[in-house]
Amino acid sequence: MLGNVAVLAYAGMAPFELGVLCEAFGVDRTDDGLPAIDFAVCGPTPGPLSTTVPGLSVTVEHGMDRLADADLVAVPSLPRADPPGEVVEALRAARDRGARLLSVCTGAFVLGAAGLLDDRECTTHWMHTAELAERFPRARVVPEVLYVDAGQVVTSAGTAAGLDACLHVWRQELGSAVAGVVARRMVVPPQREGGQAQFIARAVPECTAETLGPLLAWVAENLAADLGVEELARRAHMSPRTFARRFRDETGTTPHAWVTAQRVRLAEELLERTDLAVERIAAEVGFVNAATLRHHFTRARGVSPQRYRRTFACSEEERAATG
Known part of the structure; x- marks a missing residue:
């Protein structure tokens, strides 16, 4: 279920990918007939955190204890270096209690450091798939796809592919009609081609061919x-x-x-x-x-x-x- 969603954040995050998760799960859509979600952004050091955009910081109010009750733990694009130990422990605890985990872009490196990609298919931004495979040899990296659903763990490629993965989670948890409402609210198609069978509501195909x-x-x-x-x-x-x-x-x-x-x-x-x-x-x-x-x-x-x-x-x- 998606009753409780926690997004992990710490210094060096990419603001767009954080925004993707906030837009997908943090916006109140009860007026559209969707269920309310208890949503929070949390991290090991609450307070102002730097981002990849110079001069832009994000204030995080919740600590790591907020992850303990989350049905879905989402990880935006974060530094590819090894994460803090308490982050690793919290992610492993979330996995062990059955929470679902979702990463956007280089957030996959954080999941990999916690051992959550071992013996699973996964992906990340195309610029970093080779590094992901080298850093975590037990991970089965699938390049050039929008996202990979490996059951408990969903990983997505860069930037807008995070939206595709988020809609996929909405679709699986609450059905195609709900995912369609979320997609229309964000003015995006419920599905884009990504090279793998994806159970998401049919979208109008992108007819961008030059003459056809x-x-x-x-x-x-x-x-x-x-x-x-x-x-x-x-x-x-x-x-x-x-x-x-x-x-x-x-x-x-x-x-x-x-x-x-x-x-x-x-x-x-x-x-x-x-x-x-x-x-x-x-x-x-x-x-x-x-x-x-x-x-x-x-x-x-x-x-x-x-x-x-x-x-x-x-x-x-x-x-x-x-x-």
Whole structure:
């Protein structure tokens, strides 16, 4: 649960990553129908603390004892040097009592120093993944992803990737509808591509391709249509060969893979937010039948559509709250 969240802070922290955690978990969203969170920033030396921005300090009011009751202990970007001993002890105690731990950017080094990354997949900012792997050889560092969920421990890459990880935690703990409310409040998509299956509510795909953007936006709104390469090429006024080459140049993937990913995302949303039969959902998103949907969905998300629905289906109240 997310009833109690504590953020660890000490001298040398990065203010943006601290702000990410404060925005994600410290803002009162009860007016939006979300539960209240007991939120605090704490550290080994309460008082004004320096940051990576010259002339900017942050005042921390709570000591390390505040971590003792937290359901989620979050670590922003902190110095990569070994943390104070009391920080290590507090993080290990949080792990031992079952609290969840979340790091943003170089906060992963703090978790690593406490032994919390041993035998776990993890990540950090791409500039520091090699150092993380060298410093903590038992950690299974996964570079070039937005975040890694290793169960009790979630680690994220730099800066905005922390928001993705925070939304993932909201999603897992309280459901897609709640995560959607938080994302809209922050004016960010509930999901960005990160190279791994992530159970987060479907987002509108970023159609930033130089010349194919309008076509991709149309595809995202017409997933049940014929979206074969020849048809898409016709709409783009190109030959199929030229279209396929341009598509890969601008999106980094093939038309089939891109369309399939959007269809899986829409299926994910319909499984969460409707009672439609799987066969009907398959038709709605453009798959031939339920068997084809099950094949692609299981391959992308690691679970069957039925199991996904049992885990993440919204209640009637959640559906009403998010329209």
